[in-house]
Amino acid sequence: MISAFDRTLKLGVSLSVIDWLTFNIVFLLSYYLSWFPFLNWEGNFLTYFITSNIAYIIALQFVTISLHHRWAQPAKVLSNTSRTSLIFIVLYTSFLGMFSDVRIPDAVSSLFLAAIIFVATSVERLVLRTYIIHRRTSGRDSVKTIILGTGSMSQKVADVMTNDWNGYNLLGYFSRLGDQAIVNSTTGEAIPRLGDKDDIIDYLERNHVDELYISEVPAGTVSFKELMQICDKNMIRAYYVPSTVYGEFRKAKVKEFGNIYVLSQYDEPLRDVRNRIEKRLFDIFVSLLFLCTIFPFVLIIVYIVSKITMPGPLFFKQKRTGYDGRDFWCYKFRSMKVNKDSDTVQAVKNDPRVTKWGALMRHTNIDELPQFINVLKGDMSLVGPRPHMLAHTDYYSELISDYMIRHYVKPGITGWAQTHGERGETKTVEDMRRRVEKDIWYIEHWSFWLDIQIMIKTVTDAIHGDDKAY
Known part of the structure; x- marks a missing residue:
């Protein structure tokens, strides 16, 4: 078969x-x-x-x-x-x-x-x-599964399996008598309890099972080693659901380390070389296309208006914290009057340092366009956590324990946090903490499609204007 x-x-x-x-x-x-x-x-x-x-x-x-x-x-x-x-x-x-x-x-x-x-x-x-x-x-190409143990993680596994189109046939679960029941979240019906934990060996030997999901280590008369031997003997693929470490390890990822396997605290899709190459190719392609087509026209317009409305250089460059905690020069069109506080004080609403033309550029994100040069150079990516001033990195890294995690990837021109309300002045530590949480969420859930969605959302926000862009 x-x-x-x-x-x-x-x-x-x-x-x-x-x-x-x-x-x-x-x-x-x-x-x-x-x-x-x-x-x-x-x-x-x-x-x-x-x-x-x-x-x-x-x-x-x-x-x-x-x-x-x-x-x-x-x-x-x-x-x-x-x-x-x-x-x-x-x-x-x-x-x-x-x-x-x-x-x-x-x-x-x-x-x-x-x-x-x-x-x-x-x-x-x-x-x-x-x-x-x-x-x-219709029941074809289905995988017969059982669950050992109950609790929140067992329920989450069952939620996936009870969705018909996923192609799983959940036969039931084994648990101690009196443990929390597992239910079909779609119908509300109880999943069959097949017996006590000690009964699982006999069941596996007498019934055809494709996969076993273990959320609790066997206890009593059944040892974990014996359970694995029975699975091997009957060609049953076993999976351990690490409920005890899930909270601390977020999206825990199994990693080969020598001849053993370990759980990493974060799932980082961009640790995969293929994903990094793919993201970099996309960055180069889009930034080169933009810099060779649209940017020259924007540059001419910004140059003319800037020279008429405010004295000083056209570009503004500032050291920001980038990938792996390394500093880099971040480029922008200058939107403020030349001032000595630019490296330490963030822009606030109705900031007197921002000119009228600068406010318009900030409101439409035009001031960020020179960062396509940073993307082409490799200092930044099109999408990622926004780079912060060095002074802010020093300050918030002491107050927020996982602040530096946001530097596991290259900073971006736009990001998940910015397209989901976390933009503008961070008045409190809680404001920054929420932003960091969204940055880490992006790192753990990265996909090419997610980047595309963020870019589309950024463009639509720029067209409609963003009240927090100041």
């Missing part, structure tokens, strides 16, 4: 093949229907075809499709599709540049090609996801 793991693995491979076929269908259609007139197809088709396939296959290796994962939500599917399209177009245009007889598409054409691939692949993946959900809600 094929195991649940093998079925999932087979499904994942099948989805990769379907992805590849969809890509080639779109590419061939673009050739026959001439969707991309900017490409010099004649005499170069084979080069384009081979190069595009190599680039796409490499892009798929960087990004897990995750469509077959039982917890894959539509946003996750779209996020990974965006990442695949981005990495593909960067690799594709880079590879084409190696051939002197091939004209590299301009930036707008490259974005158009990536958009077509993104739309086609997104539709394909979402249709397949609907098919997978149908299979799982």
